[in-house]
Amino acid sequence: MRRGLMGRDETELPVAALEARLERLRSALDAAGLDALVVYTNNVRPSAVTWLTGFTPYWNDALLMVPTTGAPIFATALSKRVSEWIRTTDPISEIANSPKPGALIGQRLAGDAAMRRVGVLELDTLPTGLADDLAAAAPAAEWHDATALFAGLRRTVDDVERKLFLRADAIAQEALRQAEANAATDAATLSGLVEQNARLAGAEEAYIAIAPDLAADRRFNRISRALPLGARFAVRASVAYKGAWVRRARTFAADATSTEADRWFDRAVRSLESGKPLTAQIAAKVKELPGAKLDSCMAESCTGSYPLSVVAHLRAPGNDVVSDGQFLVLTVELSLGRAPWIGAAPTIVGTGAL
Amino acid sequence: MLADRRRRRLTDAMAEAGLDALVIYGNAWQGDYLRYATDFGILEGQALAIVRRDGHITLYLDSPLEADRAALDCPGLEIVQAPDFAVEAERAMERMRNQRIGAAPWRLIPRRIGARADDLKLGDETAFFDRLLMHKIDDEIAAIRRASRLADEGYKVFMQAARVGRADYELVAEAEAFFRAKGVPDNFQIVGVGGVEVKGMAPPSGRRLKRGDMVTTELTPCIDGYYAQICRTLVIGDATPEQKAAHALWRESMEAGIATVRDGVTAADIAKAENDVFRKHGMGQYTTSEYTRVRGHGMGLFADSKPHILEDVTTRIEAGMALIVHPNTYHPAVGYMVLGDGVAVTEDGCEVLTATPRELFGVAG
Numbered sequence: 232m233r234r235g236l237m238g239r240d241e242t243e244l245p246v247a248a249l250e251a252r253l254e255r256l257r258s259a260l261d262a263a264g265l266d267a268l269v270v271y272t273n274n275v276r277p278s279a280v281t282w283l284t285g286f287t288p289y290w291n292d293a294l295l296m297v298p299t300t301g302a303p304i305f306a307t308a309l310s311k312r313v314s315e316w317i318r319t320t321d322p323i324s325e326i327a328n329s330p331k332p333g334a335l336i337g338q339r340l341a342g343d344a345a346m347r348r349v350g351v352l353e354l355d356t357l358p359t360g361l362a363d364d365l366a367a368a369a370p371a372a373e374w375h376d377a378t379a380l381f382a383g384l385r386r387t388v389d390d391v392e393r394k395l396f397l398r399a400d401a402i403a404q405e406a407l408r409q410a411e412a413n414a415a416t417d418a419a420t421l422s423g424l425v426e427q428n429a430r431l432a433g434a435e436e437a438y439i440a441i442a443p444d445l446a447a448d449r450r451f452n453r454i455s456r457a458l459p460l461g462a463r464f465a466v467r468a469s470v471a472y473k474g475a476w477v478r479r480a481r482t483f484a485a486d487a488t489s490t491e492a493d494r495w496f497d498r499a500v501r502s503l504e505s506g507k508p509l510t511a512q513i514a515a516k517v518k519e520l521p522g523a524k525l526d527s528c529m530a531e532s533c534t535g536s537y538p539l540s541v542v543a544h545l546r547a548p549g550n551d552v553v554s555d556g557q558f559l560v561l562t563v564e565l566s567l568g569r570a571p572w573i574g575a576a577p578t579i580v581g582t583g584a585l
Numbered sequence: 586m587l588a589d590r591r592r593r594r595l596t597d598a599m600a601e602a603g604l605d606a607l608v609i610y611g612n613a614w615q616g617d618y619l620r621y622a623t624d625f626g627i628l629e630g631q632a633l634a635i636v637r638r639d640g641h642i643t644l645y646l647d648s649p650l651e652a653d654r655a656a657l658d659c660p661g662l663e664i665v666q667a668p669d670f671a672v673e674a675e676r677a678m679e680r681m682r683n684q685r686i687g688a689a690p691w692r693l694i695p696r697r698i699g700a701r702a703d704d705l706k707l708g709d710e711t712a713f714f715d716r717l718l719m720h721k722i723d724d725e726i727a728a729i730r731r732a733s734r735l736a737d738e739g740y741k742v743f744m745q746a747a748r749v750g751r752a753d754y755e756l757v758a759e760a761e762a763f764f765r766a767k768g769v770p771d772n773f774q775i776v777g778v779g780g781v782e783v784k785g786m787a788p789p790s791g792r793r794l795k796r797g798d799m800v801t802t803e804l805t806p807c808i809d810g811y812y813a814q815i816c817r818t819l820v821i822g823d824a825t826p827e828q829k830a831a832h833a834l835w836r837e838s839m840e841a842g843i844a845t846v847r848d849g850v851t852a853a854d855i856a857k858a859e860n861d862v863f864r865k866h867g868m869g870q871y872t873t874s875e876y877t878r879v880r881g882h883g884m885g886l887f888a889d890s891k892p893h894i895l896e897d898v899t900t901r902i903e904a905g906m907a908l909i910v911h912p913n914t915y916h917p918a919v920g921y922m923v924l925g926d927g928v929a930v931t932e933d934g935c936e937v938l939t940a941t942p943r944e945l946f947g948v949a950g
Binding site for chain 2: 233234235236237238273274275276289290291292310311312313315316319354355356357358359360361362363419420422423424426427430431433435438439440448450451452453455456469529537538539540541544
């Protein structure tokens with residue numbers, strides 16, 4: 232649930248940037264022979280609507296319909312009182328309140344003879360209640376999955392979004408420094424300190440996960456018990472700023488074994504090359520770190536409604552060729568001799584940084 | 586353990602209802618059905634669980650990060666991680682063709698599965714599940730009682746953080762840090778800062794507190810997945826006579842609502858008791874949907890559980906339910922004001938779970 236700072240700032244997210252994104256979407260719809268795109272949003276699936284309109288839900292769910300001509304229509308079951316707040320974050324949509332947002336969007340589609348072929352982002356996982364209402368209200372509409380079409384638009388990051396990622400990453404990095412100060416000896420206290428730091432810096436949301444004793448278990452968890460921190464532990468901060476999500480993970484060790492790996496990881500993230508498979512690049516770069524073995528490598532990006540979803544994984548080889556301008560969060564797990572090390576950082580391919 | 590007792594209750598109810606399996610959907614927003622069955626508190630991505638009548642549970646998750654967490658938190662579950670989690674669950678359901686399968690909450694079941702309801706012999710069992718969620722066993726009420734105590738403590742932290750010049754999100758940051766360190770993994774919280782221009786609560790917008798502002802909040806921490814809520818209003822500086830008079834009305838309304846709560850009444854009875862106080866003071870129009878959403882709601886594994894306390898909701902209130910009674914609405918002279926206490930329903934009344942004084946608090950301006 233979103234509890235932190237939410238709100239649109241024209242200097243951070245100009246209307247012109249949103250209009251440019253909508254124009255790219257309309258061109259893609261035209262090229263695909265689609266008359267409109269329907270996008271679902273809720274707390275955990277906010278990112279497509281955020282990218283198109285600036286709005287991120289803190290509660291409830293909603294549908295956005297973007298026709299190839301005219302303003303987007305945002306249909307929500309949230310009350311009219313909340314519309315005033317929605318308007319402060321979404322400057323471009325028509326906001327329509329209805330206890331049945333699916334029926335409302337369906338009626339709009341049915342009322343315009345020009346809108347028959349309708350793309351739906353992530354059609355398979357559209358909630359049944361909304362899907363049934365849409366279909367009942369627009370019986371003549373043809374529904375097409377537009378997940379790949381939308382992912383194509385998200386393949387490159389614009390400068391406005393890059394700056395939001397930068398801010399989110401700065402918040403995450405600073406929050407993780409709480410673990411350097413030895414201010415906490417248990418995982419729950421450290422989690423609270425890291426989250427407090429991120430929220431005080433303006434994070435919209437912060438999920439803090441800790442692997443309290445890497446020697447025993449490398450898996451991260453959201454910890455709210457006073458588990459003691461081991462000699463080697465890792466902290467992951469997943470941080471959102473104005474709808475832009477990043478992850479950072481760091482390994483903290485009583486000895487200095489992780490410092491060299493930290494430097495290697497920083498270089499590796501900055502030197503990813505366009506046109507080459509991601510996991511193969513990381514596997515090759517690990518050879519530059521003496522004594523290191525690559526145990527896992529995963530890349531996430533924002534391609535649809537999720538803030539971050541997996542686009543490449545060492546365990547599931549596929550087409551993981553990266554391209555210039557692509558936003559990635561890279562998570563790498565190494566064995567340094569017998570010592571585990573985990574790091575995660577965001578990057579934009581081809582820029583040497585975010 | 587609470588989770589084990591809950592799961593037994595679920596499988597017993599399934600046997601009684603003639604259900605062979607249940608397909609349950611969850612995400613971090615609407616995670617109560619999933620938590621009830623699996624005890625997993627999902628944070629990212631989406632999940633489906635298939636619960637067999639013999640108690641075997643398979644949890645399908647699309648996020649590998651969440652699969653790690655589920656394996657740590659819920660070692661008794663069979664966990665399947667797949668980007669196409671709905672496809673995996675659908676395949677499993679295809680192998681259960683001759684069985685009677687229910688789904689909940691129906692409206693959120695992925696369309697891919699919902700569209701094959703007839704083919705898969707899948708029925709909407711949301712109402713069946715809602716009864717389990719609303720009527721709680723003693724251990725569930727005990728968890729809400731513990732969460733209520735932390736809501737009281739959290740409000741103190743929030744109040745201590747409020748001072749001139751601080752931004753609204755900084756107050757939330759202090760409360761969240763307190764909750765994390767106290768074993769609270771999640772908290773739903775919205776705020777309002779200002780005066781007559783404030784028509785409701787929302788996430789923090791960056792507004793900085795100034796003398797004379799009313800600061801409203803609802804804090805909703807959870808323990809073992811169970812959310813308990815408290816609503817309070819404070820003033821930066823000294824409260825005005827109008828603010829004090831408005832708060833007295835809110836308190837009278839909330840106390841009228843709480844006095845109505847007992848086994849056998851309806852949600853509508855409680856709402857009417859609250860709203861009648863507003864009507865008596867010529868403020869009836871502020872009890873409508875133009876100014877307020879609900880006059881309270883259930884508390885449980887979802888921050889905004891059923892039943893909603895409204896004059897048109899006829900759900901019977903029974904011992905074992907937990908509710909918050911909150912006549913939160915707008916006042917034309919002072920702005921949006923909130924006051925709410927959590928209660929556990931008993932045979933002859935209710936146990937008030939929150940202990941924070943029912944005051945309009947003032948903090949140094």
